[in-house]
Amino acid sequence: xxxxxxxxxxxxxxxxxxxxxxxxxxxxxxxxxxxxxxxxxxxxxxxxxxxxxxxxxxxxxxxxxxxxxxxxxxxxxxxxxxxxxxxxxxxxxxxxxxxxxxxxxxxxxxxxxxxxxxxxxxxxxxxxxxxxxxxxxxxxxxxxxxxxxxxxxxxxxxxxxxxxxxxxxxxxx
Amino acid sequence: xxxxxxxxxxxxxxxxxxxxxxxxxxxxxxxxxxxxxxxxxxxxxxxxxxxxxxxxxxxxxxxxxxxxxxxxxxxxxxxxxxxxxxxxxxxxxxxxxxxxxxxxxxxxxxxxxxxxxxxxxxxxxxxxxxxxxxxxxxxxxxxxxxxxxxxxxxxxxxxxxxxxxxxxxxxxxxxxxxxxxxxxxxxxxxxxxxxxxxxxxxxxxxxxxxxxxxxxxxxxxxxxxxxxxxxxxxxxxxxxxxxxxxxxxxxxxxxxxxxxxxxxxxxxxxxxxxxxxxxxxxxxxxxxxxxxxxxxxxxxxxxxxxxxxxxxxxxxxxxxxxxxxxxxxxxxxxxxxxxxxxxxxxxxxxxxxxxxxxxxxxxxxxxxxxxxxxxxxxxxxxxxxxxxxxxxxxxxxxx
Numbered sequence: 001x002x003x004x005x006x007x008x009x010x011x012x013x014x015x016x017x018x019x020x021x022x023x024x025x026x027x028x029x030x031x032x033x034x035x036x037x038x039x040x041x042x043x044x045x046x047x048x049x050x051x052x053x054x055x056x057x058x059x060x061x062x063x064x065x066x067x068x069x070x071x072x073x074x075x076x077x078x079x080x081x082x083x084x085x086x087x088x089x090x091x092x093x094x095x096x097x098x099x100x101x102x103x104x105x106x107x108x109x110x111x112x113x114x115x116x117x118x119x120x121x122x123x124x125x126x127x128x129x130x131x132x133x134x135x136x137x138x139x140x141x142x143x144x145x146x147x148x149x150x151x152x153x154x155x156x157x158x159x160x161x162x163x164x165x166x167x168x169x170x171x172x173x
Numbered sequence: 174x175x176x177x178x179x180x181x182x183x184x185x186x187x188x189x190x191x192x193x194x195x196x197x198x199x200x201x202x203x204x205x206x207x208x209x210x211x212x213x214x215x216x217x218x219x220x221x222x223x224x225x226x227x228x229x230x231x232x233x234x235x236x237x238x239x240x241x242x243x244x245x246x247x248x249x250x251x252x253x254x255x256x257x258x259x260x261x262x263x264x265x266x267x268x269x270x271x272x273x274x275x276x277x278x279x280x281x282x283x284x285x286x287x288x289x290x291x292x293x294x295x296x297x298x299x300x301x302x303x304x305x306x307x308x309x310x311x312x313x314x315x316x317x318x319x320x321x322x323x324x325x326x327x328x329x330x331x332x333x334x335x336x337x338x339x340x341x342x343x344x345x346x347x348x349x350x351x352x353x354x355x356x357x358x359x360x361x362x363x364x365x366x367x368x369x370x371x372x373x374x375x376x377x378x379x380x381x382x383x384x385x386x387x388x389x390x391x392x393x394x395x396x397x398x399x400x401x402x403x404x405x406x407x408x409x410x411x412x413x414x415x416x417x418x419x420x421x422x423x424x425x426x427x428x429x430x431x432x433x434x435x436x437x438x439x440x441x442x443x444x445x446x447x448x449x450x451x452x453x454x455x456x457x458x459x460x461x462x463x464x465x466x467x468x469x470x471x472x473x474x475x476x477x478x479x480x481x482x483x484x485x486x487x488x489x490x491x492x493x494x495x496x497x498x499x500x501x502x503x504x505x506x507x508x509x510x511x512x513x514x515x516x517x518x519x520x521x522x523x524x525x526x527x528x529x530x531x532x533x534x535x536x537x538x539x540x541x542x543x544x545x546x547x548x549x550x551x552x553x554x555x556x557x558x559x560x561x562x563x564x565x566x567x568x569x570x571x572x
Contacts, residue, residue: 006209013205018197026188031195032304032325039205046209101187120181121188148180155183 005049012058013042019122020066026117027070027110029102037073041065063122063132067114074110104154111135112147119144195326196348203365203392203409204309210447269306270321271546271557273539274314275335279321280546280557281306286321286331288338291539294559298338302331309365309394315355316377322350322362330362332380342380346373352406356398357422359383363393363405372396372405372420387425389418398422399452400470406448416447417473446473453489454517460484465496465515477520481513490538491562493517493524497536497545510547512536512560529558 017038024034041062045052052058105113111133118129119140129144130137270281277297278289283306288298304310304323312321318341319333328350332342346364350373353362360375364386370393371386390407397404403420419428446468451458456476457468465484467477486497494517499510510533514524531547534555538544542561549556 009209010202013202017201021197022188022192025192025195035197035201035325039201039208042205043208101184101191105184116181116184117188120184145177148177151184152176152180155180155187 005046008049009042009046012045012062016059016062017042020062023063023117023122024066024070026102026105026121027067027113028074029106033073037066037069040069060128060132063118063124064134067132071110100155104151107154108147108150112143112150115140115143116147116151207392207394207408269534269546270310270312271535271537271544272312272314272319273537273544274319277335278537278539278544278557279312279314279319279333281310281312281321282555286312286319286333288335289557291541291559300333300338300340302333302340304328305331309349309351311350311352311363311395313353313355313360316358316360318377320353320355320360320375322353324349324351330360330375332377344375344380344382346382347371351393352395354396354398354403356403359422361396361398361403361420361422363389363396365392365394370407372403372418374425384425387420387427389420389427390415393418395448395450397449397452397457399457400455402428402470404449404452404457408448417449446475450487451489451494453494454492456517458487458489458494460487460496465494467494467517467520479515479520479522481515481522483510485510485533486536488536488538488543490543495536495538495543497533499531499533499547510545512543512545524562526560529556531556 020038020041021031021034024037025031028034028037044065045058045062048061052061105117108116114133115129118124118132119126124132126137126140130140133140135143272279273291276291278291280287280289281302284301284303286300286302286305287296288300289295290297302321302323304325304327305312305321309324310322312319314320314335317335319335321331321333323329323331327345328348329343329345330350330353331340332344333339334341346362347366349365351363351365353360355361355377358377360377362373362375364371364373369391370389372389372393373386374383375381376383389405390409392407392409393405394408395406401422403422405418405420407416407418420426421428446457446459446466448459449457449468450460452470455470457470459466459468460481461478463480463482463484464478465481465487466475467479468474469476481496481498483498484496485499488495488497493514496513496515497510498513510531511528512526513522514526515521516523529545529547531549533545533547535546536543542559544557544559546555546557
């Protein structure tokens with residue numbers, strides 16, 4: 001491996017890997033998947049190292065990659081479940097029971113979910129959140145406000161179904 | 174504090190509480206380094222491109238191909254007319270780890286172990302085994318059971334009874350168990366830790382850890398049994414620690430504390446040995462960049478490098494070394510894979526498999542043929558194919 005790229009990525013990994021896994025976990029509710037997505041983000045950073053280094057934008061790149069991968073993974077999981085619905089799977093193997101907070105987050109549309117996690121869990125500024133998601137600061141503000149509005153009753157409601165909804169089953173825009 | 178601030182604080186607190194229940198895998202960086210070493214570099218890509226052009230030209234001109242990859246003149250073609258054909262195609266939920274045994278193929282995926290009937294290709298059981306099925310978990314058969322590692326939360330090894338298709342025992346292990354094999358009356362499990370890893374032995378009669386942990390290199394993964402030794406591939410390079418640790422199964426002693434021929438980084442894929450995939454025909458087998466390497470188990474030196482474009486994994490079956498080619502899992506761009514057979518007598522490619530769509534993820538074998546799991550071209554699901562040896566006329570090779 002090339003030393004500069006290797007060392008640079010090692011430093012990024014040390015500094016951001018845990019954060020990226022937490023981000024992916026908040027978005028997917030699956031720790032194993034979150035670790036996998038964190039790893040994959042670094043593999044992609046490795047491939048695109050030239051442009052990332054020039055732009056000094058590695059953290060934003062890594063976060064954006066994790067968000068995109070999480071979205072893709074959830075869609076993929078839905079397809080897999082549909083593909084396998086005819087296979088008799090024991091009841092205990094059905095979707096994992098999730099704690100309230102993950103359940104509540106999973107009910108948000110993906111952009112709102114990403115906004116609220118980046119803003120209030122990773123403590124990114126509105127500008128940084130906008131940069132990661134490729135949207136305007138105004139959109140970040142409105143999406144975050146609506147997300148909080150929708151989260152409020154969900155976080156208080158412990159009687160909701162205990163299966164993380166997958167894309168397609170989630171709420172409105 | 175207004176409502177929004179209160180909701181945000183509640184969210185943060187609740188997420189922190191959930192995250193605190195988990196632990197970031199200590200082997201994350203070694204695993205990533207291993208994946209990165211397989212990423213194509215510019216020089217390798219140019220070489221690979223040339224190899225693809227040659228292979229493509231050879232594919233459309235069979236006579237040229239046979240001149241390039243055929244046996245040495247002093248050694249008659251050992252497998253005339255044989256090739257691999259797809260005998261069955263099975264949609265898979267998972268498939269990152271495969272093994273065979275008890276008349277079945279055992280596949281991990283999505284927290285389940287699936288039992289596939291080797292004769293019909295049908296899924297006959299889906300056995301819940303939470304935590305299995307990610308890239309670092311392993312599965313093996315032996316000692317009357319199926320064994321699968323759970324690398325994430327609550328790490329350990331599941332023991333599955335193939336007669337009842339149920340988990341009969343779970344052996345807790347320190348984080349993070351990865352690869353495993355059953356050999357010499359023990360289940361040998363690689364455990365990734367911060368710094369050097371270990372191999373633990375499980376006695377299948379008691380389902381307990383037997384003997385002290387065996388120290389190996391950083392990021393241990395696959396364990397191969399062959400030539401009276403257990404060969405442990407350490408995925409992370411550590412100075413003065415071999416990339417391949419050799420364990421005496423009788424004593425648990427690790428041979429050769431320093432790297433020697435087993436060390437080095439093998440970054441160009443043509444010098445030192447960085448991993449061991451299989452044992453057979455008196456040799457160990459592994460892959461480098463666009464080559465299959467044959468390794469002398471006594472010295473650790475590469476005795477032959479057989480050109481196989483995009484070779485990724487080797488297993489030994491039916492007297493031949495079989496190289497799985499194509500992109501590594503999650504290593505886009507997805508590249509359709511195939512399997513080629515190498516005759517150990519001549520070190521030449523003698524059997525060609527039909528290409529299957531998608532990038533390969535895992536390969537195993539049973540007496541009936543090879544089983545390969547691969548991602549579908551759009552990377553949205555997986556399939557498994559059963560590759561059987563056939564003659565040109567379509568007559569099964571064994572008949």
